[in-house]
Structure formats: C-alpha cells, structure tokens
Amino acid sequence: MLSAAGTSDARAAVRCAAEILQAGGVVAFPTETVYGLGADARDAAAVKKIFKAKKRPGDNPLIVHVSALAQVESLVREIPPRGELLARHFWPGPLTLVLPKSDLLPAETTAGLNSVAVRVPAHPLALLLLETAALPVAAPSANLSGSPSPTTADHVLADLAGRIDAVLDGGACEVGVESTVLSLLTSPPALLRPGGVTLAQLCAVLGEEVADLSSGAASYEGTPPSPGMKYRHYAPHARLLLVEAGTELEQRIATLAAAMQHKGVTPGLLLTTETAAAFTDFSPLEVLGSQQDPEAVARQLYGAMRRLDSMEIDVIIAEGLPAEDIGLALMNRLRKAASCIYPAPEQNDDKG
Numbered sequence: 001m002l003s004a005a006g007t008s009d010a011r012a013a014v015r016c017a018a019e020i021l022q023a024g025g026v027v028a029f030p031t032e033t034v035y036g037l038g039a040d041a042r043d044a045a046a047v048k049k050i051f052k053a054k055k056r057p058g059d060n061p062l063i064v065h066v067s068a069l070a071q072v073e074s075l076v077r078e079i080p081p082r083g084e085l086l087a088r089h090f091w092p093g094p095l096t097l098v099l100p101k102s103d104l105l106p107a108e109t110t111a112g113l114n115s116v117a118v119r120v121p122a123h124p125l126a127l128l129l130l131e132t133a134a135l136p137v138a139a140p141s142a143n144l145s146g147s148p149s150p151t152t153a154d155h156v157l158a159d160l161a162g163r164i165d166a167v168l169d170g171g172a173c174e175v176g177v178e179s180t181v182l183s184l185l186t187s188p189p190a191l192l193r194p195g196g197v198t199l200a201q202l203c204a205v206l207g208e209e210v211a212d213l214s215s216g217a218a219s220y221e222g223t224p225p226s227p228g229m230k231y232r233h234y235a236p237h238a239r240l241l242l243v244e245a246g247t248e249l250e251q252r253i254a255t256l257a258a259a260m261q262h263k264g265v266t267p268g269l270l271l272t273t274e275t276a277a278a279f280t281d282f283s284p285l286e287v288l289g290s291q292q293d294p295e296a297v298a299r300q301l302y303g304a305m306r307r308l309d310s311m312e313i314d315v316i317i318a319e320g321l322p323a324e325d326i327g328l329a330l331m332n333r334l335r336k337a338a339s340c341i342y343p344a345p346e347q348n349d350d351k352g
C-alpha cells in the first residue's frame with residue numbers, strides 16, 4: 001500500500017504509482033467516487049492486466065481518466081458542443097462522457113466498441129497521478145468483478161491483494177457511488193448510469209431533456225446501450241432483499257426479518273437513521289445516514305454492504321430511498337444488487 005498521508009509522502013507515493021503505470025503495471029487509486037484500478041489506456045497488455053486482476057468480462061469497456069479536457073482531444077474523433085459545455089460545468093467531477101473514439105486506444109480498452117468513455121476525476125491524488133504519469137489511465141472500479149465498489153484502500157486490498165502492483169491510499173471516497181455515465185453519441189443524450197452528477201443537473205446545464213436508459217436495465221436481452229448494464233453489479237455475497245421506500249416501512253421490514261428468522265435464515269439490516277430507530281435491539285444493523293442527507297447514505301453504502309458481508313448472515317434486508325437526485329444512483333445500485341425487490345404498497349395497488 002502506498003500511503004499518501006502527508007504532503008511530501010503524497011508526492012513520493014504518487015511518483016511511485018506513476019512509475020508503475022508508465023512501466024505497464026496496474027495501480028489502484030482514489031477518485032472522488034470510488035477507487036479505480038488504473039493502467040495505461042494506450043497499452044493493450046497493461047489493460048489486459050486490469051481485466052485479469054478484476055476477473056472482469058472482456059466485453060465490458062473501461063472508463064479512460066485524464067487530467068483535463070485538452071487531454072481528451074487525442075482520444076476521440078470529436079468533442080461535440082454538448083461535450084464542451086458539460087466538461088466545463090462538471091469536470092473535474094463525477095461525470096463520464098461517452099464519445100466517438102479515435103484510433104489511439106486499443107480495442108481492449110473499449111472492448112471493441114467504436115466509442116470511449118472519458119472523465120476527469122476530482123480527487124486531488126487522482127489528478128496529481130494523472131499529471132505525473134502524463135498518460136490516459138483506463139480504470140474501472142478497483143473491486144473483483146461483481147462485488148461492491150471499493151471506497152477505501154482496505155476495500156481494494158480485501159478484493160485484490162496479490163493481484164495488483166500497488167494501491168495509492170487516499171482515505172475514504174467523498175461521493176461513494178460511481179460516476180454518472182452519459183452518452184453523447186445520440187440526440188438527445190442518453191443517461192446510461194446515474195451517479196454523482198444528477199439528471200436534473202445535466203438537464204439544467206444542457207437546457208434539454210436527457211433520455212434515461214439506466215432504469216429497468218438490470219437484465220438485458222440483446223445489445224444494451226452500455227455493456228455494463230447486462231451484468232449483475234455491486235452485489236454483496238449475502239443475498240440482498242430490497243424493501244422499497246413507502247408507507248409502513250418499519251412494519252414491512254420487521255415482518256420480512258421475522259419471516260426470515262422463522263425459516264432459519266439470518267438477516268442483517270441496512271437502514272437509514274430514521275428507520276434504524278425502530279430496530280435498536282436488532283443485530284447486525286448497519287446505519288447508512290439520514291433520509292434527509294442521501295449524499296451521506298451514498299457515501300456509506302458500499303462500506304456498509306462489505307461490513308455486513310463479513311458477518312455471519314445469510315441475507316441483507318436493505319431499505320430503499322426515493323429514486324430522485326443522488327437517490328436515483330443509490331436505487332440503481334441497490335436494485336441491481338438485489339435478489340428480490342419488495343415493492344412499496346402503493347406500487348402493489350397499481351398492479352391490482
């Protein structure tokens with residue numbers, strides 16, 4: 001682990017990580033969203049090491065990270081006006097743009113697609129690493145494929161120790177869920193994955209609608225607009241049962257937990273502060289944060305899933321939040337992770 005605790009330590013650790021990248025190695029590093037597992041995006045052999053370390057399916061393309069918009073130019077055929085506008089507003093930050101790709105990048109990086117996903121991350125260590133290495137860095141989340149994304153260096157090591165060259169330790173990630181992925185290949189632009197930048201923020205800056213292709217895409221027949229959509233993602237080892245937000249939430253969770261226990265199945269709870277108040281005697285219980293502060297809930301989500309997973313439980317019963325703003329990203333991850341979703345009573349009524 002490369003510790004970046006003090007300023008001079010940080011510079012030395014980043015230099016070391018940059019040298020590994022330049023030599024064709026793979027290094028995990030913090031971004032504001034989650035930790036990424038980086039390699040030189042132009043180097044097919046280096047990129048293959050990412051897929052091997054993560055056990056990632058070869059048809060799921062990587063996001064290429066650069067330190068500034070100017071560095072995107074050589075990676076793409078063109079930056080459309082919408083791209084310029086969004087980059088100026090949201091970079092550095094948790095927004096990934098899908099653009100037509102140039103010939104600089106090998107097929108391995110983009111899984112054979114003729115588009116490339118690019119972003120400028122906001123974490124100071126990520127930016128320093130990109131500037132020092134002076135190369136485009138392909139980086140998916142630094143977890144084993146299918147596990148929850150890592151939001152600390154310890155999470156990275158829990159999944160990938162012995163499989164990667166180094167991890168640059170920058171503490172806990174600020175956003176906690178992955179970036180928003182927006183395709184600019186179509187008009188209107190298409191939201192492929194909700195994330196740190198919300199749909200409302202995108203629409204406000206663009207002054208137009210964005211087509212939301214991210215929901216209801218957990219299991220795709222045929223070719224999905226984003227290859228990652230067809231994989232079950234973000235899932236802990238224990239089965240996750242998601243109870244959607246709505247009336248009588250505490251009652252519905254208590255009934256489900258009791259039914260599990262009755263069957264000899266041990267549940268753990270993943271709840272907001274408000275709902276957890278009704279379960280103070282329950283164990284194990286992970287409290288994500290207040291419903292009034294969904295950003296805090298997002299920050300805690302993956303770490304809490306991992307903590308519950310390390311306990312002797314069979315299922316995680318998770319509470320749903322309203323799917324709006326950052327809650328849209330949260331619910332996208334929870335719904336993809338869930339083996340079973342219990343709709344809110346209102347939705348039951350709709351179905352008759």
Ligand code: TXA
Binds near residue numbers: 094177
């Ligand atoms: O916040 C993040 O985005 C983190 C940090 C490390 O930057 N990275 C991340 O990467 O979450 P990953 O590989 O776990 O997710 C990338 C998603 C996948 O769903 C992938 O299918 C999609 O972006 N993607 C990548 N390139 C694409 C392309 N050319 N067209 C459509 N979707 C693409």
Ligand code: MG
Binds near residue numbers: 140141149
């Ligand atoms: Mg991932």
